[in-house]
Amino acid sequence: MPVSHAEEGYVTADGRQIGGTLMEMKNITLRFGGVVAIKDISFDIRDGEIRAIIGPNGAGKSSMLNVISGFYVPTEGDVYFKKVKRGPMKPYEVARLGIARTFQNIALFDGMSVLDNIMTGRLTMIKSGLLSQALWYGSAAREEYAHREKVERIIDFLEIQNIRKTPVGRLPYGLKKRVELARALAAEPKLLLLDEPMAGMNVEEKEDMSRFILDLNDEFGTTICLIEHDMGVVMDLSDRVVVMDYGRKIGDGTPDEVRNNQDVIDAYLGVAHD
Amino acid sequence: MPEAKAATAEPQSIPALLARNVQRYGGLPAFREKEFGIWQSWTWTQANEEIRAIALGFLSVGVERGDSIAVIGRNRPRHYWAMIAAQMCGAIPVPLYQDAVADEMAYVLEHCGARFVVCGDQEQVDKVIEIGDRVQGLKHIAYTDKRGMRKYDHAKMNSLADLQAQGIAGHYRYGTELDERISELNYDTTCVMLYTSGTTGKPKGVVLSNRNIIETAKNSVGFDKLNALDEVVAYLPMAWVGDFIFSMGQAMWAGFTVNCPESAATMMTDLREIGPTYFFAPPRVFEGQLTNVMIRMEDAGRVKKWLFDHFMAVARKVGPSILDGKPVGVLDRMHYALGNLFVYGPLKNTLGFSRIRVGYTAGEAIGPEIFEFYRSLGINLKQLYGQTEASVFITQQPDGQVRNDTVGVPSPGVEVKIGDNGEVYYRGPGTFVEYFKNPESTASTKDPEGWVATGDAGYFEPETGHLRIIDRAKDVGKMADGRLFAPKYVENKLKFYPSILEAVVFGNGRDRCAAFINIDLTAVGNWAERNNIAYASYQELAGHPKVYEMIRGHVAEVNRSIASDPILAGCQIHRFLILHKELDADDGEMTRTRKVRRNIVAEKYADLIAALYDGRDSIYTETEVTYEDGRKGKITATLNIADAEVAPEQRRAA
Secondary structure (H helix, E strand, C coil): CCCCCCCCCEECCCCCEECCEEEEEEEEEEEECCEEEEEEEEEEEECCCEEEEECCCCCCHHHHHHHHHCCCCCCEEEEEECCEECCCCCHHHHHHHCEEEECCCCCCCCCCEHHHHHHHCCHHHCCCCHHHHHHCCCHHHHHHHHHHHHHHHHHHHCCCHHHCCCEHHHCCHHHHHHHHHHHHHHCCCCEEEEECCCCCCCHHHHHHHHHHHHHHHHHHCCEEEEECCCHHHHHHHCCEEEEEECCEEEEEECHHHHHCCHHHHHHHHCCCCC | CHHHHHCCCCCCCHHHHHHHHHHHHCCCEEEEEEECCEEEEEEHHHHHHHHHHHHHHHHHCCCCCCCEEEEECCCCHHHHHHHHHHHHCCCEEEEECCCCCHHHHHHHHHHHCEEEEEECCHHHHHHHHHCCCCCCCCCEEEECCCCCCCCCCHHHEEEHHHHHHHHHHCHHHHHHHHHHHHHHCCCCCEEEEEEECCCCCCCEEEEEEHHHHHHHHHHHHHHCCCCCCCEEECCCCCCCHHHHHHHHHHHHHHCCEEEECCCHHHHHHHHHHHCCCEEECCHHHHHHHHHHHHHHHHCCCHHHHHHHHHHHHHHHHHHHHHHCCCCCCHHHHHHHHHHHHHHHHHHHHHHCCCCCCEEEECCCCCCHHHHHHHHHCCCCEEEEEEEHHHCEEEEECCCCCCCCCCCCEECCCCEEEECCCCEEEEECCCCCCEECCCHHHHHHHECCCCCEEEEEEEEECCCCCCEEEEEECCCCEECCCCCEECHHHHHHHHHCCCCEEEEEEECCCCCCEEEEEEECHHHHHHHHHHCCCCCCCHHHHHCCHHHHHHHHHHHHHHHHHHHCCCCCHHHCEEEEEECCCCCCHHHCCECCCCCECHHHHHHHCHHHHHHHHCCCCEEEEEEEEECCCCCEEEEEEEEEEEECCCCCCCCCCC
């Protein structure tokens, strides 16, 4: 089977060198009781690429993302991260592996400031103990300065300096989405999972968000896997696209290949059954 | 020039002043910038090293004497450094408005013959690349912010930091050359070239020499006794002459610290953190701040609201007198001191004005209430009158002689006279050299004796010797019955109402005046909220009958006040309409410094003006708008036209 082992990577249309396989999904099936959410899907995510998962409502995209993030354990099939087979994991173990995500419905702490929310993204990296943190003594202070600096770079990157101290609950939707992205970035992920990053945004906000995604891929070399409904955005942003429908994979390839795939066209436009 | 030769001991260029400051103030902060949430600072010694590195970098990419180096970006220390570095190389810095669309930028870059461009970020680089083929001889682009730049073709481009590194690496090769070029600079060398936004026609490049800038800085620093411990916040466009004088000329002469905000959006927070001692803002900034304070006070609790109202009344009564050092009773002084403890102190702190010694406003007339508000708090806010061609200062108000309706006495070294037609003329050390590549305009503006026409009509008050400006000389016209028509005078009166953002008055050669009104979305939106008025868009709010009613009240008040002025009584507004969109610089309706382009507005909205005069109650109109990225769209609306109450004229016994 020609699934993996094509290790050399490839060069994208805009000239970026994409590395070898970062994550590989092999024959994944996910069942909830009698409901089959994902049916025998295999694909890979290469190092440094922007990979999109698209499909009509209920196609199983979010379930797939949850399998990638380790939140769901597949009923059948294996997940390989950096060529190591992955078993069931706790959320903090996922974070330590270098996988971070944002959510379809924003999941931030409303009462906390933007800065504090982003700082939570670095929780797994804080090493000093409870006591020294409470006393704000020695290593705890030094460590927080270092983390704060990293967080400030992200704030600068996402251009949210003006809301640094604003409680998240007071922000409009588009900015909350950006803060969520900031928190995910704070974990310095190798692989960033974005669940509908543009949902509910207006054209201008979408353009901003697209630019941030492209820039962070370029700037930090972060591999990105995203789910998105806006076809224009997906086709512009991503290097390769997986198309799902009713839990099955019906297409996989570059945006152009996918656009011309008859199965994909049928799934999106509907097909006459006689 | 003999006098210039005699004074060789004095520094005769900005780079020479920099060297002097390194010796005198070496360890004091020269520049600060908030980045990554922290104020980063550079001492004069450190700044000098950075600037020299940029200059060496410029030499390494082949900057020649007399080349133009354009700087496009927000206020950042690196951009100021790039300008000084350009001067060191014998080149001419040309700061550009960063919000200009590509077309406007192309004209200026082409006109000044820019061979090198320093861009703030990717957005500016994109614009320069877009117009690159139209601008002949563009050799190299340096950018400050590296973000998003990785994939660009770097054959003729690199980051400013890399340019610095390249310069430092080559300092043996270029060092002597650079020192030689610095030593060639004198009072007659061009210090900077600034493009005036121009209320009519294409922008003109105003050439200012080192003499203009340094002499003006020296005089004005002396006038307000500024020193090396003062602090300013640099936030106004770098392409504007005011910023160049305050953040460059005066800062270099007095040796004070220039603080750059983190971004435009954080300006108010950064202002509060720095607490400048010397501050300049156009009236709209003060207006905006006051509006915000008032909006927040509306939402405050009853006790706080009472405290605020009570002590503000006290402040209005005695505050300005205390500030001017006039005699004030002991009881009033104590009352004011109490107010300072409870209200003025905390309020000034919130606004970032706790430490202000000298504050200036200029560019437009400031509303009397706004001006009084700040002065009554004990903020020494003054007015000045100036223009690019004068290196800013023409007249300014001395401490203790501050009034709302005048612009002060002639600045030190500047002569001012009033022409036969009422136009104001000046000449002085800051008077510009010429308009770049435009001898006709130079000749028509500056006469052989050095007098420059300001284009403004005004007169000196006989009692005080203060200058009073009425209007633009060319806008002052005659009504059909021969009475004086001064639109700006009326517009300013209208704009003093918080709900009115802009107004354009018509009536030249006609029998009565009519006006366009732009509402202020913040103020009117808040008012609508408090009065339970629902609206979905700017357009809907602007057309709301209740809003019309409110504006109608304002217009009637303005009419009453105009009616009492015997000279301008003919300018009362008979009919008005509220525009469905804000006047915008992107649509060419305003200049980048937000001054209305009267002719363009009159041309574009000719149908609306016709409707104002033919008695119709409403009109359907289509308007083309330009979005920030240069695309165009159309908005349509049906506008109502309202009649305004006209007051009977009070004819004084002549």
